[in-house]
Amino acid sequence: MKNAFIFLIYAWLRFDPIIRLAFGKRWTPRYEFMASLFGEKDAENFLKNRVKIVKARDKKSAPYVTPSNVDEKITQFLKINQDTKTGLKKRQQIIKKLIFWALDPEINAQIIESYKTRSNIVKALLGVIFQNSLADETEQILSGIKKIVFSRTTYIGSKGEPSPIVHNTLIDGVGRVLNTHFGEVVRLRNEKLEDLTKIKIIKEIKNDEKGTGSLAFSGAHRKDDPYRHKFPLPNRRANMLIRVLKHYQYSAWPESRETAIELIKNMESKLGFDLEESSPTEES
Numbered sequence: 095m096k097n098a099f100i101f102l103i104y105a106w107l108r109f110d111p112i113i114r115l116a117f118g119k120r121w122t123p124r125y126e127f128m129a130s131l132f133g134e135k136d137a138e139n140f141l142k143n144r145v146k147i148v149k150a151r152d153k154k155s156a157p158y159v160t161p162s163n164v165d166e167k168i169t170q171f172l173k174i175n176q177d178t179k180t181g182l183k184k185r186q187q188i189i190k191k192l193i194f195w196a197l198d199p200e201i202n203a204q205i206i207e208s209y210k211t212r213s214n215i216v217k218a219l220l221g222v223i224f225q226n227s228l229a230d231e232t233e234q235i236l237s238g239i240k241k242i243v244f245s246r247t248t249y250i251g252s253k254g255e256p257s258p259i260v261h262n263t264l265i266d267g268v269g270r271v272l273n274t275h276f277g278e279v280v281r282l283r284n285e286k287l288e289d290l291t292k293i294k295i296i297k298e299i300k301n302d303e304k305g306t307g308s309l310a311f312s313g314a315h316r317k318d319d320p321y322r323h324k325f326p327l328p329n330r331r332a333n334m335l336i337r338v339l340k341h342y343q344y345s346a347w348p349e350s351r352e353t354a355i356e357l358i359k360n361m362e363s364k365l366g367f368d369l370e371e372s373s374p375t376e377e378s
Contacts, residue, residue: 272335
């Protein structure tokens with residue numbers, strides 16, 4: 095009965111327009127009035143509990159992002175016209191948002207299966223978005239992947255993405271990108287060797303016949319098209335992705351560790367050299 099009466103007085107002190115006009119948000123005079131009626135101890139206990147209730151009620155719930163939210167961003171990205179400045183800006187904002195969702199520990203903090211959202215983000219960044227990205231967007235994506243793998247902050251104080259499910263998605267995506275990168279490296283290397291062979295043969299013919307032939311080679315690697323020719327990647331970015339694979343070959347999770355080791359072995363077998371020798375040391 096006493097608590098009910100205290101509550102009525104509290105409600106009156108809080109919501110009465112004249113009292114609110116007189117005291118504003120100051121609770122000291124209100125407390126003193128309640129203490130004079132019910133005693134300091136009861137007034138303090140009641141107000142302490144009310145503060146807890148108000149704080150709990152006003153506390154913002156943790157942001158919640160679902161895999162379907164990620165799919166919506168992917169669809170938006172693909173529909174935007176990249177030939178305008180506004181379109182380019184919107185595309186980069188979408189990539190930035192996806193990376194933020196993957197990095198922020200507050201996102202889905204209360205959701206046990208939060209890894210599904212992050213896995214979907216990584217799959218998109220290294221998959222359909224990467225495939226349809228321009229040069230600057232590619233740089234933005236790979237910078238984000240580096241942060242996800244090595245810098246993401248967790249509540250337990252560790253650095254880097256904690257989920258083995260997301261690890262596997264990262265390894266698969268990085269493996270696909272590196273396979274395409276090294277495929278283009280090998281193609282260009284073979285093309286160069288072929289051109290050098292042609293030059294040598296034609297020079298020999300010219301020497302024998304003393305002719306005045308001309309050379310015209312096709313298939314040169316165009317660097318003026320940032321949309322279609324993102325491969326081969328810059329050395330520092332390719333080396334960063336190699337570092338990701340080598341990072342996961344020491345993973346505590348057997349599946350991630352074995353997949354990373356197998357990918358590295360397959361790439362080195364096809365290339366004929368150690369991945370450590372494939373490019374200069376990455377810039378920090």
